[in-house]
Amino acid sequence: MAASRTLLERVPALTDQLMDELNDHSEQFDAAVPRDEHWRQINEAMRYGIEAIAAPRSAPRRDLAYAEELGRRRAEQGLALDLVLHAYRHAGYLVWDELLRIVGEKDPEDVSTLVHTASHMWAGVDRQATTVAEAYRSTEQSMRRRSDERVQALLDALLEGRSTPGLAARAAAGLDLPEQGRYVVVVVRVERRDGREPFQRVAAEDGMRFFWRMRTDCEIAVVALEGDAGLAELAAVLLRPCQGPGGISPVVDSLSELGQARRLAETALRTLPPDAQSIVRLDERLPTALVVSQPELAARLIADVFGPLLELDPADRAVLLETLDAWLEYGGSAGRAATRLYCHRNTVFNRLRRLEQLTSRSLSRPRDLIEMTLALDAFRLTPG
Numbered sequence: 183m184a185a186s187r188t189l190l191e192r193v194p195a196l197t198d199q200l201m202d203e204l205n206d207h208s209e210q211f212d213a214a215v216p217r218d219e220h221w222r223q224i225n226e227a228m229r230y231g232i233e234a235i236a237a238p239r240s241a242p243r244r245d246l247a248y249a250e251e252l253g254r255r256r257a258e259q260g261l262a263l264d265l266v267l268h269a270y271r272h273a274g275y276l277v278w279d280e281l282l283r284i285v286g287e288k289d290p291e292d293v294s295t296l297v298h299t300a301s302h303m304w305a306g307v308d309r310q311a312t313t314v315a316e317a318y319r320s321t322e323q324s325m326r327r328r329s330d331e332r333v334q335a336l337l338d339a340l341l342e343g344r345s346t347p348g349l350a351a352r353a354a355a356g357l358d359l360p361e362q363g364r365y366v367v368v369v370v371r372v373e374r375r376d377g378r379e380p381f382q383r384v385a386a387e388d389g390m391r392f393f394w395r396m397r398t399d400c401e402i403a404v405v406a407l408e409g410d411a412g413l414a415e416l417a418a419v420l421l422r423p424c425q426g427p428g429g430i431s432p433v434v435d436s437l438s439e440l441g442q443a444r445r446l447a448e449t450a451l452r453t454l455p456p457d458a459q460s461i462v463r464l465d466e467r468l469p470t471a472l473v474v475s476q477p478e479l480a481a482r483l484i485a486d487v488f489g490p491l492l493e494l495d496p497a498d499r500a501v502l503l504e505t506l507d508a509w510l511e512y513g514g515s516a517g518r519a520a521t522r523l524y525c526h527r528n529t530v531f532n533r534l535r536r537l538e539q540l541t542s543r544s545l546s547r548p549r550d551l552i553e554m555t556l557a558l559d560a561f562r563l564t565p566g
Contacts (some may be wrong), residue, residue, distance in 0.1 A: 186232055186233075186235060186236040186281075188284050188288070189232050189277065189280060189281055189284060190229060190232055190233075192280060192284075193225055193228045193229055193232070194225065196228060196273075196276050196277065196280060197221055197224045197225045197228060198221075199276060200224055200228075200269070200272065200273055200276055201217075201220065201221055201224065203272065204268075204269055204272065207265075207268065207272075208265055210261060210262065210265055211261070211265065211269070214256075214259045214260055214261040215256070215259055215261060223252060223255075224269075224273065226248060227245070227248055227249070227252060227270075227273065227310075228273060228277060230244045230245035230248050231245045231273070231274070231277065231306065231307070231310065232277060233245070234306050235281075235299075235302070235303050235306065243309075245306070245310055246309060246310060246313045249270070249310040249311075249313040249314045249317070250313050250314070250316075250317040251317075252266075252314060252317075253266070253313065253314040253315065253316065253317025253318040253321065254317050254318070254320075254321040256314075256318060257317070257318045257319075257321035257322045257325065258321060258325070263315060263318050263319070263322075266314055266315075266318060267311050267314065267315060270307065270310055270311045270314055271307065271311060274303070274304065274307035277303075278300070278303060278304075332356065333353065333356035333357060334395065336349060336352055336353040336356055337353055337357065337393060337395060337404065337440075338395060339353075340353055340437055340438070340440040340441060341367070341395065341402060341404070341440050341441060341444045342441060342444075343440075343441025343442065343444070343445075344441070345438070349438075350436065350437040350438040353437055354437055357393065359391075359406055359437065361436060361437055361438075362435060362436045363406060363407075363435070363436070363437075364406070364407040364408075364433050364434075364435065365404060365405065365406055365407070365433070365434050365435075365436070365437065365439070365440060365443065366404075366405045366407060366413065366416060366430060366431055366432075366433055366434070366443065366447075367402065367403070367404055367405070367430075367431045367434075367440060367443035367444045367446070367447040368402070368403040368405060368416070368420065368428060368429070368430050368431070368447055368461070369400055369401075369402050369428060369429050369444065369447040369448050369450075369451050370400060370401045370402075370403075370420075370424055370426060370427070370428035370451075370461070371399060371400050371426070371427050371428065371451060371456075372399065372400055372401055373399075383401070383403075384403075384419060384420065384424075387411075387415075387419045388409075388411065389407060389408045389409040389410065389411030389415070390405055390406070390407060390408070390411050390415075390416060390419065391405070391406040391408070392404070392405055393405075393406075400451075402444065402447075404440060407433065412433075413430060413432075413433065413463050413465070416430060417430060417461055417462075417463060420461050421460075421461060424461065426454070426458055426459050426460045426461040426462075427451060427454040427455075427456070427457075427458040427459070427460065427461070427462075428451060428454075428460075428461035428462070429446075429447045429448060429449065429450030429451030429452070429453070429454070429461070429462060429463075429464065430447060430450060430461060430462065430463045430464065431443040431444070431446040431447035431450065431464055432446060432463075432464055432465055446464050447464070449464060449471050449474065449475055450462055450463065450464035450467060450471065452471075452474040452475075452563065453467045453470040453471055453474055453559070453563065454563075455562060455563060469555070469556060469559070470556075470559045470563070472556075473556050473559050473560045473563070474559075474560075474563055477564075480560040480563075480564060481560075481564065483553070483556060483557050483560050484557055484560050484561050484564065486557075487541055487543065487553050487554060487557035488541060488557055488561060489541075490540045490541065491503075491537070491540050491541060494540075501533065502533055502536065502537050502540075503558060503561065503562075504523065505519065505523060505530055505533040505534065505537070506534065506537055506554065506558055507558060507562075508522045508523055508530075509530065509534060509545075510555060510558070514545075516530040516531055516534075537554075541554065
């Protein structure tokens, strides 16, 4: 129609007006979108929208294609979606008011007819706004996913012990964590069956924030400790949703030390047998950690201390080692060990004496006791 052609001639002036009114509404428009780019895009969007008013319903909707492009661009620029939608709808009001003015000036008798087409125009504006919003949200979600993936990659690099310059600082910014702080790494062995998770990941507790990473046979958590939260509180929190086996590293003082903390947490985990249902702290299992960290020396220790014991029938050997384990667990109390083993305390004494004879060591001598204890840990934790 003739009014649409006249309206297209007035688009530059309408663009200027809309730019001024948008910036009066919010300073974010100028802050997020370069002014020249903004003017050009408003001008194009108005032209496509006006063309769509007069175009046949079957005609291609260039206004919707452009709305989709603008939705993606505004998401990338970080302009809030409510402001983007405000701009589209405000543009619709300006165009409609100007169209009424043109028809009133040139063909006053057609104003009543034009009013009947209002629903068609506003339906078009709504479709444009919907298209903008869908493209914006899709782009925003994709950007968030890519950002999350980048941050997780940075965290993985720290856990692997990489020392790339600026790595810790970038990870700190992405995770909203201080580069220097109190951090702990937890490694939990898992068996995934039928796609089900074996435990519930803890996201946060008082004074603790958890950042989990999945591996083939384990889950790794970086825990940021705040306030008075410490290793004892962390172990108690983890025990409820996850019974282990798992290992907890000592506290480190920066994100750049996460690689070392991961290795120490894995060492703590190795101090547990595969069927254990507990999560242990490395600082509570240092002697055993020394044993599992040196497999060649551990094998020599087993051979040197338990040599004759290894030649016994497996069932006989198991009884003697189980007795030693119970006696050590109960602080050298034969009575309490007997209760656990469902036997008489004299039976415990007899088994221990036999163990001393076979190993040529005395449980009453501190150095011999240490060797027996470490050899027992090494034996139980050695594969096969």
